[in-house]
Amino acid sequence: MINNRDTEAEPRFYGFARKASAVLTHFICVFFTAFIAVLSRPGTSWFSWHPFFMTLAFCFLMTEAVLLFSPHASLIKKFSHKTKGRVHWVLQVLCVSCAALGLAAISYNKHLNGKPHFTSWHGLLGLFTVCVVGVQSLAALPLSYHSLAKGWSLAKLKRYHAASGLVTYLLGSGSLLLGLSSAWFTAAVKEHTWYLSALCPAFCALIIMNQVSSSYMAKKRLQS
Ligand code: HEM
Numbered sequence: 001m002i003n004n005r006d007t008e009a010e011p012r013f014y015g016f017a018r019k020a021s022a023v024l025t026h027f028i029c030v031f032f033t034a035f036i037a038v039l040s041r042p043g044t045s046w047f048s049w050h051p052f053f054m055t056l057a058f059c060f061l062m063t064e065a066v067l068l069f070s071p072h073a074s075l076i077k078k079f080s081h082k083t084k085g086r087v088h089w090v091l092q093v094l095c096v097s098c099a100a101l102g103l104a105a106i107s108y109n110k111h112l113n114g115k116p117h118f119t120s121w122h123g124l125l126g127l128f129t130v131c132v133v134g135v136q137s138l139a140a141l142p143l144s145y146h147s148l149a150k151g152w153s154l155a156k157l158k159r160y161h162a163a164s165g166l167v168t169y170l171l172g173s174g175s176l177l178l179g180l181s182s183a184w185f186t187a188a189v190k191e192h193t194w195y196l197s198a199l200c201p202a203f204c205a206l207i208i209m210n211q212v213s214s215s216y217m218a219k220k221r222l223q224s
Contacts, residue, residue: 022073025063025207032200033060039188046109051179053102054126057095058172062133063204065091066169070211089144096137099130122178129171136161136168159216166212173205 033055042052065088068074076084103126110117118124140161142149149157179185180198189197 018072021207022067022070025067025073025204026075028200028204029060029063029067032197035197039185046105046112047184049105050102050109051185053098053105054179055176057098057102058129058176059201059204061091061095061098062169062172063208065095066165066208066211069215073207073211085143089140092137092140096133099133103127103130120178120182122175122182125171125178126175129168129175132168132171136164139164159219162212162216166209169208170205173201176201 036051036055036059040048040051042048064075068076068084068087068091071077074084076087079087107117118127142152142157143154143161146154146157177198180194180201185197186194
């Protein structure tokens with residue numbers, strides 16, 4: 001039999017779990033990016049800029065750019081949707097810039113060392129991810145300048161942007177995970193540190209997937 005205490009404890013437990021996962025996601029964004037920065041020591045070589053800029057772009061900036069729309073995890077919850085949109089825009093421009101710098105650094109480093117380009121799964125998926133994030137950002141322009149997409153409703157554009165944004169985010173997480181499987185990273189850390197590191201992009205991806213799909217379902221419920 002379910003008593004009153006159980007039904008009260010359940011929402012309280014969900015509330016606590018939501019708060020804890022929000023705090024943990026922000027914590028991962030900052031500390032995982034800082035951890036990779038400490039490990040790669042940006043500035044010590046051309047290569048060192050690559051893991052640093054890519055983690056900054058896809059773990060910190062892109063995660064925070066999406067999280068700010070979360071009703072539970074946003075750091076600017078109280079601000080208007082318009083302001084959130086502007087901050088999202090700035091973070092995404094920074095994300096694309098860091099991704100381009102990270103790609104330029106590794107490409108130049110390979111050129112200096114006379115190594116062939118895009119030969120690993122990480123390199124191939126990474127290149128695809130950087131191209132997709134660029135296209136995704138350009139495709140977002142009609143959200144601010146609606147006249148660029150005549151005949152498309154704003155609601156439809158927003159739905160497509162959220163769905164393709166989630167795919168882009170997952171591509172970024174996949175590229176990060178493959179980067180963590182590189183010879184450089186596996187040689188730099190011990191086994192348990194590797195598993196903990198791999199958990200970071202995986203956990204963030206789960207949180208972002210849950211956020212985007214929940215907001216999609218909520219909108220669908222409102223429409224029906
Ligand atoms: C989403 C994030 C990332 C993207 C989009 C990305 C993209 C790329 C690309 C396109 C290349 C190939 C460049 C070329 O062949 O000229 C590459 C190489 C490399 N990346 Fe990343 N990277 C990311 C994150 C990381 C991280 C976090 C690490 C290390 C922890 C890393 C380590 C490496 C290494 C060691 C190489 C050289 C070996 C290879 O080509 O596989 N990357 N990356």
